[in-house]
Amino acid sequence: MKVKVAIFTGTRAEYGLLHSLMSDVKASARLQLQVVVGGMHLSPEFGDTWKDIERDGFPIDAKVEMLLSSDSDVGVVKSIGVGILGFADALDRLRPDVLVVLGDRFEALAIVQSALIMKIPVAHLHGGEVTEGAYDDAIRHAISKLSYLHFVSAEPYRQRVIQLGESPDRVFNVGAIGIDHLKRTSLMGRDELSESLQFDLSPPFFLVTYHPVTLAEESPELSFKALLEALDRFPEHKVIITYPNADNGGRAIIPMLEAYAHQSAGRVLAIPSLGFKRYLSVVALADAVVGNSSSGIIEVPSFHVPTVNIGVRQKGRLAAKSVFDCKPEVEAIVGALRHVLTADFELLCQSVVNPYGCGDASKQIVSALERFQPATIVKPFYDLS
Template identity: 30%
Template sequence: MKPKIAFFTGARSEYGSLKHILRAIIKDNTFDYSLIVSGLHLLNQFGSTINEIKKDGFEIKYVIPIFDENISPSYLEFSNAVRDISKALLEEKPDGMFIIGDRIEAYAAALAAHFTNTKIIHSGGGTLTNGAVDNIYRYNITNLTSIHITTSLNNFNRLKTLPNVEKKNIHFVGSFAIDGIVNFKENKISIKKQFSKIIPNKFCLMTFHPVTSSKEDIALIMDKTIEYLIEKNFQILITYPNNDNGYQKIINIVDKWKNHQMITVTDNLGSQYYYSALDDCAFVIGNSSSGLLEAPYFHKQVINIGTRQDGRDTDVGVSNVSCDFEKVRLALELGFNSNWKKIPNNNIFGDGNTIPKIMKILKQNFK
C-alpha cells in the first residue's frame, strides 16, 4: 500500500504553489493523495476559485465550507473548521498532511492534524510578517509540525533557533511559486488575452490586504494612490484582498473606482494570468506578499506599503514605504523618473528547483 498524504488548500495564494507539488505527486506515483478544499476557495466574492482547482483536473476528496459571504472570520468559523477537518482526517487516515502558509484556515488544518495524530508537513515556517496576525498562526503551526519546509535561507536559519524544533527536520528548498514562474516563462501568455483594454508596460498591478496588527488606514492610502495614478494617466489592474478583518474597507475603495476607464478589477486571476500580469506590468504596488516573493523574479520594481509585510525577506527592487501618502507619492515619482527600469533579483526564494527537493524529502519520511 502506498503512503497517503492529505493536502489542504484554503486560498488562491497558496493553491498556485500547491498545484505544482500535486502534479509531481500524481506523475511520480509513489504516493496516494487526498485533496481538502476549503476557505476562500468556496466564496463567490473571492472568485469561487474551487473552479480553478476543478479545471486543473485534480480530484477533490473533501469540500469543507468555513466562511460565509461578506463576513470576516471569527472564533466560530475557526472552531468549526478544526472540527470538520478533523472528521475528514479521521475518515481518510492519511500518513501526513501538507499545509502551506499561515492563514487562519491553515492553522485550523494544523490543529486538526495534531488532534488526529496526523504528521504535518508545513511550508512557510520561519517567515516574519509583523503587520499581520498570521505571525501568530505561523508560529503555532511550526510548533505542531514534524517536517519543516522553508522558502528562504533566513527562514531556515530562524527556525533553527527555536528550541522545540528538531534541526534535522528543517529543510531549505525555496518557494514552489518560483517553479511555477519558471514554467510560465517557458510558455508565456499576455495579460491582454484576459483583459483586452490593458496596455502592457503601461499599467501597474495593485493588491492591498487589511493590516491586522496596527491601525494603519491602508484603504485611505489605496484611495489616494489610485487617484494619483489616474492623474498620471496610468492604468491600474486591481486584484481583490483576502477576507481578514477590515477587508470590506478595501472592497469599498475598489467599488468606488471600478467603473473608471483606467481601472480593471478582478476577484481572481488564477496563477497563470497573475504571472502574465506580473510579466506585463510596469510595476507592483500594495502590501501583498507576492510583491516581495514573486514580483522580483520578473525584475519588477515593487512599492510595498505599510507594516503588513514587516520582517519578511525582501529582494532588490522592493521599496518599503511607510503608510504615509507623501512617502508613497515620492516613491512613485522616483519610479516614473526611472521609467520603471527592470531590476535584476538575487533569487533569495530559490532557483525554481523546489519540487524535486520536496519529493525527495517526502520519500525519505514516508515509506
C-alpha cells in the same frame, strides 16, 4: 503502499504557490495526492476559485465550508471554529499519512489543529518568516510548532524554525515554492492576456493587490484610499486590482475598489482572482507591482519587475533590492512609484538576485515526502545549547 499526502489550500494565492507541488505529488509513483479545499475557494464573493482547481485536473477530495460572511475579528474566530468541525470529518474520512499546509493563514491554523489531535503529521511550507504587521506572523510560528516537517524558503528562516525548538534534520531549506512557476509556466502574451481579461493591456500599467493589516494600527480603508489617490496621479497608467483576502477588514476594501474601477472604466480593472497563470503573465508585463502582498516580496523580483511595498504588513521579510518600501500615505506612495519608474531603478531590477531560491522547491519537497516514514509525530524539543 503509497504515502497518502493531503494538500490543503484555502486561498487563490496559496493554490497558485502549491500548484507545482500538487502536480509533482500526483505524478509520484510513491505518493497519493489528496486535495482538501476550504476558505475563500468556496465563496462566490471571492470568485469560486475551487473551480480553477478542478479545471487544472485536481479532483477535490474534501470541501470544507468555513468562511462566514463577517470579516470582523469575532467572525474570523468563528470561521476557525467552523473549520475545525469540518476538517475533523474530512481528515477522519481521508486519514492521510501527512498533511501539507503553506504559510500563515487562519484557515491553515484550523486544519493543523485538527491534524495534531488526530495524530496526522504536518509538513509546513514557508515557516520561520516574519510579517510584523499581521497576526499571520504568530499563526505561522504556531503552525511550525504544530508541524513535524518543515520546508522553508531561505537559510535565515531555517535557523529561526530551529530556534523554535525544531530538530535540524526535519527542517529543509528548499527555497520559495512559488518560484517554481517561472520554470514551468508558459506565460500569456499581451494580446492573449487582453482577450482573456476583456481589458486592453497596452502599456503602461500597474498590478495592485492590497490586503488589510490585521495587527498594526493601519486602517485598511484609509490606507487603501491613499493608494487609490496615489494611482490617480499616474493617469497614463492603467491599473489591474485584485481583491483582498478574507482577513478582517478585507470586505471594506472590496466596494472601494469596485467603485474605483466603475468610475475609471477602461483604465481600471477590478477582478476577484486572476488565477496563477494570468497573474504571473500580468506581473511579467507590469511596470510595477503595488500593494502589500507577499508575492511582491517573494516571486515578483524573479521577473526583474519593481515592487512598491506599502505599509508594515510584510515588515521583517527578506527582500530583494527591487522591493521599495513606503508608508501608506498618498505622497509616500506617489514618491515610491516615481522612484521605481526611473531608468536607474529599472537597471537595478535587471540585475537583482532573488533571495528565495531558483525554482526547484517542489522536487525537493516530493523527494523528502517519498522518504518520509510516518510512524510517529512525537518530537523532542531541540535546544540550541
